[in-house]
Amino acid sequence: MTVEFEVNGHMVTIDVPEHWLLADVLRNQMDFTGVHLACEYGVCGACTVLMDGEPVRSCLTLAVQAAGRRITTVEGLASEGQLNVVQQAFIEHHALQCGFCTPGFVVTASYLVNQNREMTREQIREALSGNLCRCTGYQKIVDAVEEALRRHQATDPTAEDN
Amino acid sequence: MKPAPFNYLRAATVDEVLQKLQEWGEEAKVLAGGQSLMPLLNMRLAQPRYIIDVNGLAEMTGMNWCPETQTLTVGALTRHRELLQHPLIETHAPLLREAAHFIGHLAIRSRGTLGGSIAHADPAAELPLVVIALGGTLVIQSLTGEHSIPIEEFFLGYYMTILKPDELITAVKIPGLANNTGYAITEFARRHGDFALASAAAVVTVDERGTIIKARCAVGGVAPQAIRCPAVDVSLSGARSPGDFAQAARQLENMIEPPDDVQASGEYRRYLAVELMSQAIGVAYARAVATKEARA
Numbered sequence: 001m002t003v004e005f006e007v008n009g010h011m012v013t014i015d016v017p018e019h020w021l022l023a024d025v026l027r028n029q030m031d032f033t034g035v036h037l038a039c040e041y042g043v044c045g046a047c048t049v050l051m052d053g054e055p056v057r058s059c060l061t062l063a064v065q066a067a068g069r070r071i072t073t074v075e076g077l078a079s080e081g082q083l084n085v086v087q088q089a090f091i092e093h094h095a096l097q098c099g100f101c102t103p104g105f106v107v108t109a110s111y112l113v114n115q116n117r118e119m120t121r122e123q124i125r126e127a128l129s130g131n132l133c134r135c136t137g138y139q140k141i142v143d144a145v146e147e148a149l150r151r152h153q154a155t156d157p158t159a160e161d162n
Numbered sequence: 163m164k165p166a167p168f169n170y171l172r173a174a175t176v177d178e179v180l181q182k183l184q185e186w187g188e189e190a191k192v193l194a195g196g197q198s199l200m201p202l203l204n205m206r207l208a209q210p211r212y213i214i215d216v217n218g219l220a221e222m223t224g225m226n227w228c229p230e231t232q233t234l235t236v237g238a239l240t241r242h243r244e245l246l247q248h249p250l251i252e253t254h255a256p257l258l259r260e261a262a263h264f265i266g267h268l269a270i271r272s273r274g275t276l277g278g279s280i281a282h283a284d285p286a287a288e289l290p291l292v293v294i295a296l297g298g299t300l301v302i303q304s305l306t307g308e309h310s311i312p313i314e315e316f317f318l319g320y321y322m323t324i325l326k327p328d329e330l331i332t333a334v335k336i337p338g339l340a341n342n343t344g345y346a347i348t349e350f351a352r353r354h355g356d357f358a359l360a361s362a363a364a365v366v367t368v369d370e371r372g373t374i375i376k377a378r379c380a381v382g383g384v385a386p387q388a389i390r391c392p393a394v395d396v397s398l399s400g401a402r403s404p405g406d407f408a409q410a411a412r413q414l415e416n417m418i419e420p421p422d423d424v425q426a427s428g429e430y431r432r433y434l435a436v437e438l439m440s441q442a443i444g445v446a447y448a449r450a451v452a453t454k455e456a457r458a
Contacts, residue, residue, distance in 0.1 A: 001170065018170035018213075021204075040163035041201035048269050054243075055269040060200035062193075064170055065215065108268060129355050130267025 003067040007032065008076025016063045023047045023058035026073060034074035034103045045131030048104040049073050055111045074103035077110055085155075086110045086148040095144035097135035104131045109145045113152045121146060165203040172215045176222065179214055179330055180305045186212045187327040193217070194239060194278035197270050222277070222332050225250050232338040235301075238277025238331045242266075245276065255336045257296060257345040257363065261288040264347070267355050277331040280313070283323050286357040286383035290317065292347055293334060294380040294388055295363035301333040310335065317387035340376075341457065343367045344449030346442040349382075350434050352425070358383050359426050360434035364442040366398065368450040374401045377410075379443065384420040384435045393417060394439065404444055411440035 004013045007030060016025055023040075026032040026049070036046040040059045047058040050072040077084045086109045089095070096102045108131055112119065119127070124145050125138070133141060173179045183190055190212040193199055202208040216222060222239040227250055234254040245251050245262035252259060258276075265271060265279075265288055279289040280300065290313065299310045305328065313334075316323050325331065339345065349361035361382040369375045377398040382388040397410035420431035 017167065019165045019167045019203075021164065024164070040204050042197060042270065045267070045269065051272075054272040056272050057197075057200075057269050059204065060196050060273070062170065062196075062200075062213075062215075064172070065196075065217065067172070111268075126354070127268050130269050 001064050003064050005066040005068060006070045008072060014063075018062070018064050020063045021059055022049070022061040022063045022066055022071070025063035026058060026071070032073045032075050036100055036103055038100065043132070044101070045104040045108065046101050048107045048131065050107060050111060053111070053114065055108050072107070074106055077106065084110060084113075085152050086113055086145065089144040089148040089151070090141075093140050093144035093147060095136065095140045101131060101133045101135075105133065105141055109148060112145065113148055116152070116156065118153065119149055124149070163204050165200075166206055166209045168203075168210055168213050170213050170215065172218060174218065176219060176303060176330065176332060179216055179219070180303060180328070182212070182214055183328045183330060184305050186214075190214055190327070192281070192330060194281075195241065195273040195275040196278075197266065197274040198278065198282045198284070216330075227254055227338075234336045234338060236276060236334045236336060238275065238280075238301075238333055240276045242271035242274045242276075242279075246271065254338045255296065257292045257347060257365070258289070258336070260345075261292040261347050261363075264288045264349055264351075264358070264361075265355075270355075276334055280316070280334065281323065281325060281331055283317050283321050283387065284357065285320060285385060285387050286359075286361065287388070288347065288349070288358070288361060288382070291361055291380050291382040291388040292363045293336065294390055295345070295347075295365045295378050296336050297365075297378055298337070299335045300331050301335060302329050303332050304329045308332075314390050319386035339365070340367055342369070342450055342454040344446040344451070344453065346445035346449065348438045348442045348445070350438060360384050360420075360431050360438055362435060362438040362442040364439070364446040366443065366446045366450050368402075368447070368454055370454070372402055372451050372454065374398045374447065374450075377443070379439060381414060381418065381435050381439060384418045384431050389417075391417060391439070394443075398443065401443075402447075404440075407443040407447065408440045411436045411443060414439055 002015045026035045038044045038046045042057045042060045049058045191210040193215045223237045225236040242262040345365045347363045349358035351358045365378045367376040377395045379391040379394045393413035420428040422428045
């Protein structure tokens, strides 16, 4: 089936077998290898991408279901060589060790930042609970996301000030 | 861990789905949010010949409150995230919001659907449990017409329902909460977001003196399907104290025979179910009394 969709700001048209997963097509056909695949049944969160701005498991999404949608992978978060606020905070807080889970965390956290809401540490932990990390113990990841949310609120004039 | 090949149809209308279900029968599976079906396909536990994608069907989205019948009709394709955020849910069926909070994680709630969760019939799923406690009905369509059935008549056991291969759940109808009524769901899972080892839901109505006059209770995760607990409901008549609630919850002990499995022993699950039921009744009762006092 031929499908057309937007990936990281570019329209793509691709002919894919109907049973192929979005995660595989992003990785193997389009070279967005930042989409990491681990469990392949929706538990680990490493393959999380944004579909029309919302986090979804690309291992639980068929490539043909992306038709007409806007997909953002971790490769699409930086703009003009500038890391986004989450990526920058991950570096500064050493929020990764082996890095395998990192794209999923960064994509999920970027969604949280885009939501423009103030979040408590507990709410952040809950929101990140669908992403598994086996190295860090999570503390530094939560630190980084807290920092990213704070910086985003400080710089974004549309952020709620409650 | 990749799906076996299948033919994919992106359906444009409910009629098209029904026609194809009629034609393809058991060889077809309906794909809604995909948060249960896709793992089954990836693990090749399911290998249907046809996948009918209903995600584009506007007819199955949205919700609407009918003041005459005091009924909230919720499209089967309503995502868990919408259950968490929609003002009509907040006003008329807040128990659905509370239940959705227990389901999986952010990315799961973006996609998972109300109708999908019910059709999948996992005995530990939260949405079937609370729709049972609320006395909801399912709207089921096939080419031969539309009918509604009370949800507690829908489940046959583990992942089995009375839904025929040519039928589709298109909506769920939830009666509005009566005056002086409170609700609650409680559950215990090893980790947040996991399926619960046991769960309980209660909807109770109190009279002007704060005594329970009506109750609808249900338990999940301790039987092949989420089940109503009529013995608990009856026992709650006239109840008003935590001791009464605990005693009513103990009616469950003779009702359920949860099996041992890798996650927990049957005995532990039974203990959890009784305790969770008692807690759910307590919270529902407190809320019922609070709404009564707010109205007074």
